Amino acid sequence: MKWRKVLLTLAILVAVAGVAGVTAVVLAYHEVTKIDRSNPKIVLDEYLRAALVAKDEVGVDLYECAHPEKLSDLRAMRADLDRRESEFNVQMLVSWGAMTSVDKSGTMELGTSLTVTAMENGVVQGRQTELWYFELIEDDGWRVCGATRSLTPAPAASADS
The missing domain is CATH 1.20.5 (Single alpha-helices involved in coiled-coils or other helix-helix interfaces)
Incomplete structure (x- = not known):
């Protein structure tokens, strides 16, 4: 017992x-x-990685705001890159540089240069850099709500970068 x-x-x-x-x-x-949404630059970096590199809709949804209508320009860019990859049998690689920020009380505007590189069999076929601005809002952490391509050309990248 x-x-x-x-x-x-x-x-x-x-x-x-x-x-x-x-x-x-x-x-x-x-x-x-x-998911860390405490830093707007980290949020934008993760969003761009999901949207333009990984093409991961679930990842995109983690960092978008509830009403992402103002992201149509970036979606159009992704669709155009997909079309060019298919049409010209190239790989379209997207990278971005340092981010500038403007705090607007509850919203944040981040600017960065997006560089699109066309690769065919490991050889660079072309490169284009555009200046983009992204609007982020504070809503249970930072979230991306808008993307606008600047009409002003981005500064040319140096050969060293």
Whole structure:
């Protein structure tokens, strides 16, 4: 009888420890994989990576605001790049540079140069750089709500960059 109580107590302790361990792992996983929307530049970087590099609609949705109608210019750009890849059998690579910011009380405007490089069999076929401005709003963290291509040409990239 005494051994039954000891074994029952041990079984309860093992079960409690197991539940506590699983809970700790789940909480740690949640913390590590949590979306960080605290910095507008990081949000824009992640958004551009999802939209223009990975072509990941789920990733895009994580960083867009609830009403992303003002992102149609960027969507059109992505569609045009996809069309050119298919039509000319090239790979269209998009990169961006440093970001400038203007804080507008609850919104943030970030500017960056988007560089599109056409590659065919690992050889650069062409490169174009455009200046873009992005509007981000503070809504449970920063979210991208607008994208506008500047009419002013972006400064030419140096051969060293």
